[in-house]
Amino acid sequence: MARDTVESGAGVAGTDSIDELREFARGLAVSGGDVARRMLEQFATTGLAPRTKSSATDPVTVIDTIVEEHLRSEVAAARPGDRVLGEEGGEAEAAAGAGVVRWVVDPVDGTVNLLYGIPFTAVSVAAEVDGVVLAGAVHNIVTRETWTAGLGRGASLRAVDGTDTALTASGCDELSLALVGTGFGYDSDVRAEQGRVLAGLLPRIRDIRRCGSAALDLCMLAAGRIDAYYERCLKPWDHAAGALIAAEAGAVVAVSHDDGVPTTAAAPGVAREFLAALESLEAIEGPVSS
Structure with a gap:
């Protein structure tokens, strides 16, 4: 099947576990953003501009890799039984078995924007169990806005000041x-x-x-x-x-x-x-x- 619908999980069981996964995803995405911002500041002070991605040692590849390594280490420390699938490192261990949480992570989504200083680049983290995404968080590295959702628990946007806003898709009907x-x-x-x-x-x-x-x-x-x-x-x-x-x-x-x-x-x-x-x-x- 080429395409699968993603359904809101209203009435799904195990909401306490989903809430826990959502909060962990939020913290993970924000901490990844912190790492990326520190690295960008470091490159700025050393005179290195992350405007190319052509080798394993160029600044942008280094940011991608180090942010993903950070995300993997955080998962390993807090949830050692979980698995990680990442853009840079793939799935480091054997594929997750039944009932095992797999964290699907993109350390820098919007790499070209990062190269050019366009403020539309993010850390993306999702918790998946048996092929179903139960929770997710996306953190804008530049604006520091963080979007999260839990299956059956709705979606929200947390602003820099900590204010949470429940999200609803637009009412456009034409x-x-x-x-x-x-x-x-x-x-x-x-x-x-x-x-x-x-x-x-x-x-x-x-x-x-x-x-x-x-x-x-x-x-x-x-x-x-x-x-x-x-x-x-x-x-x-x-x-x-x-x-x-x-x-x-x-x-x-x-x-x-x-x-x-x-x-x-x-x-x-x-x-x-x-x-x-x-x-x-x-x-x-x-x-x-x-």
């Missing part, structure tokens, strides 16, 4: 008024196809935003800052936390396991029309799978 987020792959052939779909979609919507972080795009959808989102070639660490946050905010979300098919998310009032538009452009096939 595709022509929808602000849509997307992203592009690195392969030139994939980009050409993405350009074709985008050209067909643009006349049907209000506008496009390409912000450069899938995790934060999904959080923006949850906060009502955009109305729909789609992107091909995402990996589990790109969408694991963000997809849950968007779904718990009421969005219609379907994650893709096929690089040729986009992950999609949309406010409920525009989801059917949005998915129909993507289907007509041959970006997806048929209705969202369940």
Whole structure:
């Protein structure tokens, strides 16, 4: 099955455990952001500008690697029986068995933004058990906003001052008024196809935003800052936390396991029309799978 819907977990059992995982995910993501910020300050004082990612020793690769190492060490210290799947290090140990928590982490989502000093880059952390994401957190490294969700527990945004705001997807109910987020792959052939779909979609919507972080795009959808989102070639660490946050905010979300098919998310009032538009452009096939 290429695409799976991400459902809000209303009525799910074990909410105490989910709340615990959510709080741990929040702390983990924020601490990863702290590490990234300290490293950026260090590079600034030594005169190294993180504007390239071309070798194992360039500044951005070092930030990615060290933040992920920090996340792994925090999990190992606090929850030694858990597993970690990360963008940089993969799954260091054997795949998680039944009932085992696996932390799916992206140490820096929005690396190109980090390179250019664009404040749209994040640490993403999700807790998954038996293939189901139960909790997640996304922390913007620059603005220090933190989005979290627990399955069946809703989604919220914590501002820098500690204020928590419950999240609800936008009330947009007309595709022509929808602000849509997307992203592009690195392969030139994939980009050409993405350009074709985008050209067909643009006349049907209000506008496009390409912000450069899938995790934060999904959080923006949850906060009502955009109305729909789609992107091909995402990996589990790109969408694991963000997809849950968007779904718990009421969005219609379907994650893709096929690089040729986009992950999609949309406010409920525009989801059917949005998915129909993507289907007509041959970006997806048929209705969202369940």
